[in-house]
Amino acid sequence: MSSVFDPEDAIAATASAPGPGLRGIVRVSGPDAWRIALAGFEPVRPLPAPPPRRAAIISGVYRLPGLRPPLPADVALWPAPRTYTGQELAEIHAPGSPPLLAHLLAHCLAQGARPARPGEFTLRAFLSGRIDLTRAEAVLGVIDARDGRRLDAALAQLAGGLAAPIDALRDRLLDLLAHLEADLDFVEEADVDPIGRAALAAELAREAAALAALTDRLGRRDRSQERPRVVLVGPPNAGKSRLFNAILGGDHALVSPLAGTTRDYLAAPCACDGLVVELVDTAGIETAADAIAAAAQERRSSEAERADLILACAAGDATGPDVLDEDDRVLRVWNKGDLQGPPGDDWIVTSAAAGAGIAELKRAVAAAIRRREGDHAATATSARCRDALTRAAAALQDASSALLASAGDELIAFELRDALDSLGEVTGAVVADDVLDRIFARFCIGK
Numbered sequence: 001m002s003s004v005f006d007p008e009d010a011i012a013a014t015a016s017a018p019g020p021g022l023r024g025i026v027r028v029s030g031p032d033a034w035r036i037a038l039a040g041f042e043p044v045r046p047l048p049a050p051p052p053r054r055a056a057i058i059s060g061v062y063r064l065p066g067l068r069p070p071l072p073a074d075v076a077l078w079p080a081p082r083t084y085t086g087q088e089l090a091e092i093h094a095p096g097s098p099p100l101l102a103h104l105l106a107h108c109l110a111q112g113a114r115p116a117r118p119g120e121f122t123l124r125a126f127l128s129g130r131i132d133l134t135r136a137e138a139v140l141g142v143i144d145a146r147d148g149r150r151l152d153a154a155l156a157q158l159a160g161g162l163a164a165p166i167d168a169l170r171d172r173l174l175d176l177l178a179h180l181e182a183d184l185d186f187v188e189e190a191d192v193d194p195i196g197r198a199a200l201a202a203e204l205a206r207e208a209a210a211l212a213a214l215t216d217r218l219g220r221r222d223r224s225q226e227r228p229r230v231v232l233v234g235p236p237n238a239g240k241s242r243l244f245n246a247i248l249g250g251d252h253a254l255v256s257p258l259a260g261t262t263r264d265y266l267a268a269p270c271a272c273d274g275l276v277v278e279l280v281d282t283a284g285i286e287t288a289a290d291a292i293a294a295a296a297q298e299r300r301s302s303e304a305e306r307a308d309l310i311l312a313c314a315a316g317d318a319t320g321p322d323v324l325d326e327d328d329r330v331l332r333v334w335n336k337g338d339l340q341g342p343p344g345d346d347w348i349v350t351s352a353a354a355g356a357g358i359a360e361l362k363r364a365v366a367a368a369i370r371r372r373e374g375d376h377a378a379t380a381t382s383a384r385c386r387d388a389l390t391r392a393a394a395a396l397q398d399a400s401s402a403l404l405a406s407a408g409d410e411l412i413a414f415e416l417r418d419a420l421d422s423l424g425e426v427t428g429a430v431v432a433d434d435v436l437d438r439i440f441a442r443f444c445i446g447k
């Protein structure tokens with residue numbers, strides 16, 4: 001069996017979304033893609049000879065055994081190497097009926113293509129140097145993103161959001177390494193000047209800061225690496241602590257009839273409808289005198305800021321200012337429903353005391369988290385990038401320490417190379433086959 005890393009054969013797959021649709025696409029990539037796609041196809045106008053050296057879309061009909069009546073279709077042809085995969089590429093655009101597309105795909109396979117493995121088109125794009133690893137993964141991010149904000153992040157990454165600054169950082173480190181190696185005996189002939197230790201220290205600090213900024217940017221879309229944080233917020237006495245206990249189903253927080261009892265915050269893992277979240281009970285508002293100022297402070301407070309979902313709690317005897325209204329991470333919870341109903345219909349009504357509405361609340365929490373977490377692939381991407389960036393930062397730190405300890409240039413150069421390797425992993429300049437395999441296995445077939 002040929003290796004996926006040795007793309008000498010033609011692959012084919014339906015590339016449109018599964019299920020019926022207006023248009024369906026069968027994609028073929030490989031040395032023979034055009035011949036395969038054009039077998040059994042009758043163009044309305046004769047094909048130009050020699051074949052076009054630019055992309056062409058040809059209308060016609062397929063006359064295939066077992067296919068009646070003849071199937072009208074467009075065949076798009078792209079000559080190598082300026083295609084998505086870097087190889088000869090063909091797409092059959094036909095009506096989006098699943099049996100029809102299955103028939104067309106079977107036809108391509110009969111012509112000598114083999115079924116594409118998940119992500120294999122994008123793998124070929126990567127192997128041919130058409131896209132780098134961050135872009136390849138971003139393709140997957142775009143495919144999977146259901147949430148608009150994540151889609152933006154994925155698109156930014158596709159545009160080289162991470163790749164460009166990392167490449168720039170690598171360039172500067174390579175430059176630094178060249179200067180450093182000019183100091184070493186074995187590159188006496190190098191045409192760069194040796195670099196002074198003070199200049200090197202300053203440069204290392206600058207690159208470490210650049211790396212930290214990159215890691216921070218990554219971190220902003222990486223929060224879902226951890227358990228999603230669901231934070232209870234609201235005025236004192238709304239019943240947050242009692243809700244906290246009711247949701248957890250145990251006595252985790254101290255519940256007191258006196259407002260202001262919850263001092264710090266309490267957090268506990270909690271299973272909601274098959275999803276484990278970190279449930280957090282905050283003090284914040286309760287300890288401050290001025291409810292409005294405190295609520296505003298709560299809005300900015302790190303817990304609410306770090307929350308994936310905010311449960312804005314209120315009750316008949318505890319209504320606070322709706323400072324959280326414009327935040328799309330908010331579920332509004334009307335507690336003490338046993339005493340008084342909510343002022344509108346956009347509330348989830350609970351009674352922590354009676355244990356009523358708790359199951360519904362947990363379901364709503366899980367649904368909201370799932371909505372926000374459309375994009376698992378981007379999460380895996382950022383975990384991998386974060387890991388590599390962390391190792392690069394550690395290597396830079398070690399280089400700085402070695403410098404401070406007046407270590408030899410060899411040791412500093414070694415650490416710099418280590419940092420460069422880790423950065424290279426992010427954009428795929430240095431990457432092991434097994435890592436690639438794992439990345440591309442996550443793609444959908446046909447992508």
Ligand code: GDP
Pocket residue numbers: 234235236237238239240241242243255256257258259260261262286335336337338339350351352353354
């Ligand atoms: P927090 O300040 O928001 O954390 O509120 P607590 O959880 O400490 O509750 C404040 C008071 O409201 C306590 O006396 C609770 O027993 C009471 N309480 C909480 N939830 C309910 C509820 O659903 N129904 C009723 N009747 N009382 C509740």
Ligand code: ZN
Pocket residue numbers: 239240241242261262281
């Ligand atoms: Zn409390």
